[in-house]
Amino acid sequence: MLSRVQSEIRYRWRALFRRPDVESELDDELRFHIDRHVEKLVASGVSYAEASRQARVAFGGMDRIKEETRDARGVVAVETALQDLRYALRGLRSRKAFTAGVVLTLGLGIGANATMFGVVDRLLFRAPPWLYAQNETHRVYLHTVDVSEPRIDRNFQFARYLDLLRTTSSFSEIAAFQTRELPVGEGEALRELPITLASASFFDFFNARPALGRFFTAEEDSVPAGAPVVVLGYTYWQTQFGGRPDVIGEQLRLDRGLSTIVGVAPEHFVGMSDQGVPAAYIPITAYAFSVRGANYSGNYGWSWLEMIVRRKPGVSLSAAESDLTRGFQDSWRAAAEFDPGWGTVESAQPRGELGPVQLARGPQAGRDSKVATWISGVALIVLLVACANVANLLLSRAVSRRREIAMRLALGVSRGRLLRQLLIESLLLASLGGAAGLAIAQWGGAGLRLMCLPAGDPASVLTDGRTLLFAAIVTLVAAVLTGMVPALHAGRTDLASALKAGARNDTYQRARTGTALLVFQAALSVILLVGAGLFVRSLHNVREFRLGYDVEPVLFASANPRGVRLDESEQRTLTARMLEVAQATPGVTHATLAASIPFWSNEGRGLYVPGIDTVGKLGTFVLQAGSPDYFATLGTRVLRGRAFDETDLESSPPVVVVSEGMARALWPRSEAIGQCIRIGADTMPCTTVIGVAEEMRVRSLAAEREYTYYLPAAQRPEPIDPQLFVRVSGVPEQYVQSLRRRLQAEMPGAAYVNVVPLASLVDPNLRAWQFGATMFVAFGGLALVLAAIGLYSMIAYGVAQRTRELGVRLALGASGGSIIRLIVTSGLRLVVAGVVIGGVIALWAAPWMESLMFDASPRDPLVYGSVAAVLLGVAAAASVAPALRALRLDPNVALRAD
Secondary structure, three states, X not given: OHHHHHXXXXXXXXXXXXXXXXXXXXXXXXXXXXXXXXXXXXXXXXXXXHHHHHHHHHHOOHHHHHHHHHXXXXXXXXXXXXXXXXXXXXXXXXXXXXXXXXXXXXXXXXXXXXXXXXXXXXXXXXXXXXXXXXXXXXXXXXXXXXXXXXXXXXXXXXXXXXXXXXXXXXXXXXXXXXXXXXXXXXXXXXXXXXXXXXXXXXXXXXXXXXXXXXOOOOHHHOOOOOOOEEEEOHHHHHHHHOOOHXXXXXXXXXOOEEEEEEEEOOOOOOOOOOOOOOOXXXXXXXXXXXXXXHHHXXXXXXXXXXXXXXXXXXXXXXXXXXXXXXXXXXXXXHXXXXXXXXXXXXXXXXXXXXXXXXXHHOOOOOHHHHHHHHHHHHHHHHHHHHHHHHHHHHHHHHHHOHHHHHHHHHOOOOHHHHHHHHHHHHHHHHHHHHHHHHHHXXXXXXXXXXXXXXXXXXXXXXXXXXXXXXXXXXXXXXXXXXXXXXXXXXXXXXXXXXXXXXXXXXXXXXXXXXXXXXXXXXXXXXXXXXXXXXXXXXXXXXXXXXOOOOOOOEEEEEEEOOXXXXXXXXXXXXXXXXXXXXXXXXXXXXXXXXXXXXXXEOEOXXXXXXXXXXXXXXXXXXXXXXXXXXXXXXXXXXXXXXXXXXXXXXXXXXXXXXXXXXXXXXXXXXXXXXXXXXXXXXXXXXXXXXXXXXXOOOOOOOOOOEEXXXXXXXXXXXXXXXXXXXXXXOXXXXXHHHHHHHHHOOOOOOOEEEEEEOHXXXXXHHHHHHHHHHHHHHHHHHHHHHHHHHHHHHHHHHHHXXXXXXXXXXXXXXXXXXXXHXXXXXXXXXXXXXXXXXXXXXXXXXXXXXXXXXXXXXXXXXXXXXXXHXXXXXXXXXXXXXXXXXXOOOHHHHHHOO
């Protein structure tokens, strides 16, 4: 049986790719049978000439036998398709400019979609490499009610992780992890790199074997101290250790001490990190012990780790969430015993949720992922615009070939064969466009992937099977969409009229189809340009939005003790010395200590105000503390009263400056200055309000009921960590290294200093609007160009088809202005129809975009009016060139035109 199948395959292979040999063998075989028949007839007494005639009659015709034999080979359909492919290649080669335009148009549309699919697939759908049982694996989230407002967290205390290990029964594995930037190396080689802190059970979630050595064990991750061991990331092992196999057992200075290398993770293993490829993995208990000491495991006040769980076989999602909720409630009661400030289970209403492993699909999905999803829809719209444009071009070409098509039909070509030829031509064009699109996605989309994906993500399009498959599907869809219209049009060709009149009698039908396609393009362009306008408006509003402090001229400097133990006095001395050095650095105009860092680290204390039952119900209050130059350094304006100064010492009466929003929230009917606030406990002495400053945005740009208050550093009960804000007189980046070197000289032992522009902490919060504006403008501009080209080509084609009519008009005395108005008006009418349809769709979709805007209405009339004006201007410009060409017509020539 197998040998027969192999023989059939070999026979069909030879029939396809060695056809001359097979045909020659067929001729020899037929000639052999005829010769044998002739010999028999001659032997019976028939003359040779008569015997030859009778033999040919008996066989029924050589050509018929050959055709039947070819049909029996089972490769006729393939041969026919290859013939159609060669025919299409010849046709496209003869029209190189047309082919290049179509391939580039489709390439842009397919490339945009392949790029966006690669981004969205990684953000929303693709699980981390090596993760198994993906449907049963979940991130853990906690829902609570905080002063009557819902809250959701994915960061937990180690004590809560231990509670869930003890109290839940629905999970086969529970793991804790966190990825943080930690110092690795020594001296000039020191770098802060992403390090994953993980429980030993973390590796059980992955079907991954170490590339070298082993992963750390449960004994090395035991409470309280763990063990100083490290598993290197594969890339870090290759780049820093040259991939040496003898690295096991060596010491690596990581964070606050030396760790022993016990293994190397496999290539492409990233764990659950969304902050780039980890350089190493260390036991979570070893890190916690080095930072907080032995009491971290029972501390419910340090929320810093994340959790993943895997459901046991047969346990449903709802049952597992119920079990998780019970575990959280038991843990909440334990936390309330530790600190009554946690409140009761009844008031907090803790509830567990099992979310997807992909953060961008979870309940805390950021604005970036939502914008990326919208941009994917935008890329699809660009593809539709490109397909409509190409369909119009192919339709024009089909009309120009109408007589040729009619002649082929008259000569016996079936309509099915004709349609197949046209569709093969479309598929060939789409395939070339798909190849161009992959090249565009690989190299042109690199910046987009860098903007959206974690650092170090190897998001290569050409080596990603899922993206290649998606591109192939999009290419096939594009081939069908672009080829269907001209194929159906050609299938309705009337032979008699086509052979007599050429393409002219088909102008009306073509114009009607082309008009619909152009209106469709214009409508889609309106949608894209409206989105672009709204995001640009939002980005402008964000950049113009006053944060309550200056960002550009400020640097942030922080010291990392890296295991150096400093008592309170030594820490105060180091912080004061850092401030003196910073103030003495050339180019520095002001410097201040800093307690809370915008969009990075914020501090809060309990507040108690006479006459207010619970201050926390009125909003979130963030504590800022600094030295006397605090307001001058950050540029925060004091609106009333005064700022704290050198006279506000530890021994002086406690004072505070509150933000304007905080003043309104706490004392809506009276002046805030002179009011009393008790900070930390209601038994603390009064802290007097001495000034009202402008509001700061430190946690969210769109935060409501988020207020700030400012204390002198000298009156803060605990010393401020050694960190500073530094205001410079020039470009901040130029001062980073010089300031770092000066401050590093003051560091004790292995401690080191980081200096970064404050903008590097703030700018990531603008990324969603910047990304949306960039992509909408790019795709909207591309759609606009494609629509303009389509409009120009259609009007130019219409002018060519109306040569006789325009010649008659000119011969009868029509003015040049009337001809131009006639042609331009016809183009504008199409665009007006597209503007109306697209505008209605954009208005209908506006509510879904509202959450992505910043201080901008999704129905902004200025944006809609500007888009309409741009499209009408482009339409007029695209119509003018064909109109001017029409003016150059010679009436005598036009009247004689076919």
